[in-house]
Amino acid sequence: MIPSTLEYTKATSLDEALAAVKAGARPLAGGMSLMPMMRLRLAAPGAVVDLGGVPELVGICEDGDEIAVGAMTTHRSVANDPLIRQHCHVVAQAAAGVGSMTIRNRGTIGGSLAHADPHGDLPAAILAAGGAVIVRGSGGERRIDVGDLITSYLTTSLAEDELITQVRLPKGAGQSAYAKFHRRAIDWSIVGVGVSIGANGVRAAAIGVGDRPMRLSAFESVLNGGGSLDDAIAQAGEGLSPLGDLDGSTEYKLHLVGVLAGQAHAEASSR
Amino acid sequence: MATTERLQSGGVGDAVLRKEDRKFVTGEGRYVDDLKLPGMLHAAFVRSSFGHAKIKSIDASAALAMPGVHAVLTNATLPVETGVLSASNPGGDVRHPEQAILAKEFARYVGEPVAMVIADDRYLARDAADAVHVDYDPVPVVVDAEKALEPGAPLVHAEYDSNLAKTLEHVTDGFADVLAKAPNKISLRVVNQRLTPMPIETRGCIGDWSNSTGEVTLYTSTQVAHFVRTFVSIVCGTSEAKVRVVTPDVGGGFGAKLNTYREEFAICAASKVVGRPVKWIEDRTENAVATIHGRDQVQYYEAGVDDNGKILALKFDAVQNNGAYNQLLTPSISHLTLFMVPGCYDIQDVSITIRQAFTNTTPTDAYRGAGRPEATHGIERLMDAIADDLGIDAAEVRRRNFIKSDQFPYASATGLSYDSGDYQATLEVALELSGYAGFEERRAEAATRGKYRGIGLSTYVEVCGLAPSAVTAALGIGAPGWEHSTVRLHPTGKATVITGTSPHGQGHATSWSQITQTELGIPFDDVEVIHGDTAFQPYGLGTYGSRSLAVGGIALYRSLGKVREKARELAAHLLECSVDDLEWTGSSWQVKGSPDRAKTIQELAYAGWTSASLPEGIEPVLEATTFHDPPNFTFPFGTHVCEVEIDQATGRVEVVNYTAVDDCGNVVNPMIVDGQIHGGIIQGLGQALFEETVYSEDGHMLTPTLVEYLVPSAADVPPMTLHRTTTPSTSNPMGVKGIGEAGTIAASAAIVNAAVDALSVIGVRHLEMPMQPARIWNVMQEAKS
């Protein structure tokens, strides 16, 4: 990697990290998205602050009817965590399918959400589960539903000086599963769909079909209105208009949404 | 069924572990980027971001103002004598447009180097390169070779009246009649897409020019150090005897490093300007545009076929995309396609026309298989189309067309003499091993799981072991095809082997040690193999075209024979007998039938060195050199059988079974041969399923990183069954044939044929590569509607 000149610091506490961010440093989590962007010089931060030494940001624990996941928790830890596997399987499954082992050992749940890649698996899974994030900045702490966090391509509603500190996953997400379609064995998703079947009905979200993770509202309303899975699959792509590109045409991606929503739903139901 | 048993004796035929691997698996390999010379500076290139543009001005003032920036060089200031030279001119009338080392007036493809920055470190060099302002005036672009040859297409080189670089033609007498009379005509259009070779180690070089002596040392990641030396002397204007090219460990090439590149010349010239060593290391994204691409050939077949499926006449018209310029061998690559158009089939009436076009894209050149995968893929698709059209089994149609085992040496319609072969033998073994006869049951079972299952064949022959020098000259290649070796025995009985081949993953240190053990009785571990430094090797040609064993290995074999014969004269002298009284035991010369009267090769090495008592006319030291010029190419062949399943819901193609029966004559190290076949198949699988280098119509590269350009990973490797038959080559005394490219040459057709067979149940008759899911799904939708 030959990035442009930058200043690097490693924070040892959350306060230190927040101060650095306020001073204009770009947070560095696992670096699995930020570093490729710096390599390509699509990102050229003058300073980065490494969050890897901040103890408050790591770890997974139960907190009332939610699971609190530190922003710096790696995909590997999320994938293997018994609590998440039990209560929010869709998220564990999505984390297990990210890239390769080396990527999962470094990439983090907070970084995935903050990066807001429209092909990122975690955002769709967390959206399907109905998760939220806790963020902190100079204005204090606030909670944002994941559906409101990611606003468009690589863009979030975080303020410049805010950090994601925690991801909150509901224990009541019910049965859930994530289905991903990709070309090679180890690859980004062309389309991915997370489905959860909880007390409040079916929630489904997809990536690869817009500039951010999208709720599959037609799919949800057919099933929540007592319709058949086949009808839900047939309507899964309604309202979506993914762009055709080297991965496939608009029609193909819409077709995949139905196939994957069906697969994820079937898998969730059988769990 | 494994072909490899781990024997450890270290002689020819043993699957001995590779002696070079320890340093690589422990991270002690030493590549260009590991080298640091005192006072070394770093270079970065400013590259065109347009497919075709006039360079109006270059403003380097901001870059030059950065502390630590030593120079910004452009076409006007880089001290070179000429542009990049091509060694290929088939027919003698190829258009060779000037390829200036840094773009002159126009940039003709995205990534073309326009300026060069020299700075204290690599980071600064890159920052400064970004600060060089080039004012471009974009002009019309053409990236597609067929479109480039249409009247009115934008001209890549305004000095010519069209984008035609060369037309290769070969028509046999009476062809038109034979085609006209054939009862069936079967046509097919096949696209062999553009690929990026993508070795793990990108290119890189260090130039170290001494202004006081005019000597230059170039450290470069190449397959062909000696070509580079010759061209550096010409381009940079110094005596060839003053140029030393050093090839440290090379992390893969696949043909991409069978070249001489602008950056190699520019780095030497830059070192001359700044008076210090200068290093350049290509980054991965730069590699995608700055290093040659492969393939990019569109083919039109028309076969005249009798009612039994026998091809009577074959017409082949193709358009080859040469890219913006001719690199070292660009015009010769599709020439190799021309030679192999008839494949392993007895077709004596052919008409072949290949038009080569310039386009606003990175130049294409040799990429694993170099012209032959194109030929094999096309003819193997055609064989299936014939089988399909006439309702004949795909294996049977091949049997009816094969050159028979009693027809060797076989004079092909394109002028080659195939050395040896038994094509049907590999086919029958492969059919047996792959369970071809029972396939329909597997197809039916897969259908119950929502999968279309298909089986496909690829029966191939290829031409390698490049090359007889008289032939390369006749083909318009300005370089010979021999190879060099020196064998030197030390007083301690150890051996140094110097080879002109240039291994970059092929295991020559191991194979050459095995040959030395077998031919001279020096133990495997006592042999050191030296390669890749023009200071140690007077001459050599390098590693490409599956030539190293069949040419360089034979050069070694002959030197070993010379040393053995010299040792014999010495032994006779010391044992006071005649040379005719001696017999070779494998490691010593002994008086026939008297094991107590013998001299081991080590004793003779010592005696040759001390020279206390030498026979009349014999010089000291057991050492010999050979320049071996092969009398012919070698022609490895085989049959690959692939089974795929295609997901009916998504169109994903998965290779579920792969059987390869290859024949490369006698084998030196079966494990290394297996490795070459495995790797070759995976590279062919990459082409069949994943890889494609794509340009937008306006010349932008749409696949510049490994996110878009999909290279198969270990997890994509299908189950493979390898087997071999052995038909020794008659082109050399070891009976060996090349195997470095065969897997790639065979694989793509087997995989595509299997996929077409899978979808034949819904009426699909042809598929293009790469067979990515979206493409297959579209085909399935069209077939169903």
Ligand SMILES: Cc1cc2nc3c(=O)[nH]c(=O)nc-3n(C[C@H](O)[C@H](O)[C@H](O)COP(=O)(O)OP(=O)(O)OC[C@H]3O[C@@H](n4cnc5c(N)ncnc54)[C@H](O)[C@@H]3O)c2cc1C
């Ligand atoms: C080869 C490869 C394959 C991959 N495959 C997949 C895949 O299949 N599926 C998938 O979903 N992803 C994939 N990824 C991306 C991977 O999941 C990344 O880890 C993830 O997108 C970003 O997480 P990170 O921790 O690495 O964040 P970083 O790269 O460190 O940061 C990403 C962005 O988030 C910001 N940021 C990080 N942490 C915080 C925080 N706590 N608060 C505010 N902002 C923050 C950074 O400033 C930066 O802008 C792949 C990556 C690679 C390199």
